Amino acid sequence: MKVLYVVPPSTHFAGMERVVHDLACGLARRYRRRIEVSVLYCHRYVELPESLPYEVLFEQVGSLRAFPRKVARQLGRDRYDVVVIAQFEPTVLVWMLHRLARGKTRFVMHLHGNPKVEGTTSRRARLAFSLFNLLVPRMDKVIAVSPALARYLASRTGHADVADYLPNPVRQFGEVVRTAGSGGPVRFLTIGRLARQKGHDVLIEAFAQLIAQGIDAHLTIVGDGEEQDALSAQIGRLGLACKVRLAGKIAYPAAELAEAECFVSASRWEGFGVAIVEAMSAGLPVIATDCDFGPTDLIDMPEKGEVVPAEDVGALAAAMAGFAARARSRAEESVRREAAAFFRLDNVVAQHAAMLEGLAWRGDVVRG
Structure with missing residues (x-):
């Protein structure tokens, strides 16, 4: 199966960007015979190594306005079984263009942030988030990165099973030997x-x-x-x-x-x-x-x-x-x-792989 992860426009290689990179690395290394992973970035991050186990695609996008068209063009250029896009607004904009073009790729909305805040940042965001309760249940899959966020989505949309909680992978500092002594500040x-x-x-x-x-x-x-x-x-x-x-x-x-x-x-x-x-x-x-x-x-x-x-x-x-x-x-x-x-990369990647394969091979029609 072919999976495309999409990172919306951002100049920071921080939480969301690093999570996508780590997941792509884990999936590409551990499941390379079953899952072909690509990541589309809208910014060239200096933090990314030159050699990566997954395919890197790049579209220079400075704002969310040009983002949907560029991603939809990539979906038309190559055939993917599943596309995973971070955050509500970027996902629904690409999803609408793809469905208007009669595209059949399954969409996963990967929610990392706080919809309560994101829906207030601009007039465009307020307009998009006014359709939140209508559009979120129409995704093929919605992932929340915390149980509290999943509960909020269920309460807001009125659909108890609208989102699945899947943890983020988190770097482990188990090798750290704490050096702070019993004296001093x-x-x-x-x-x-x-x-x-x-x-x-x-x-x-x-x-x-x-x-x-x-x-x-x-x-x-x-x-x-x-x-x-x-x-x-x-x-x-x-x-x-x-x-x-x-x-x-x-x-x-x-x-x-x-x-x-x-x-x-x-x-x-x-x-x-x-x-x-x-x-x-x-x-x-x-x-x-x-x-x-x-x-x-x-x-x-x-x-x-x-x-x-x-x-x-x-x-x-x-x-x-x-x-x-x-x-x-x-x-x-x-x-x-x-x-x-619990948040080790190997454990989290296994959960994401099961979600992706279950979504790609299930027999129901693509939502739209």
């Missing part, structure tokens, strides 16, 4: 693009409250993005220049995970929470905000960490202070590492 870490979504501004405010309580602590923020200047100014304004480090983008943050004692995610919204799982794979406890969607699915017992209300500076500061006051024990590391292992 309590070391907090967060990893994520420097964007409003990730709530770094909330975290910095909470951290300032922590320091004001006389707690000796240090915060490292790994990532880059459009809010770097604003966050740097905030750190300076709060007098935290010696306590907070903006480490920039780090491709493989094993050293930072090893030096940390607690991972903090202050996101305003998510689709899943890849960085939370990466932290747990390194044995770190996690403090996360109860945002839509993902964190509460991942942190479901005290051994894994604590969840606090989103955008609540005081609650986040209190959770961090509570962690700092507790004895620095590593007794529960194995629980967190074991939970993260």
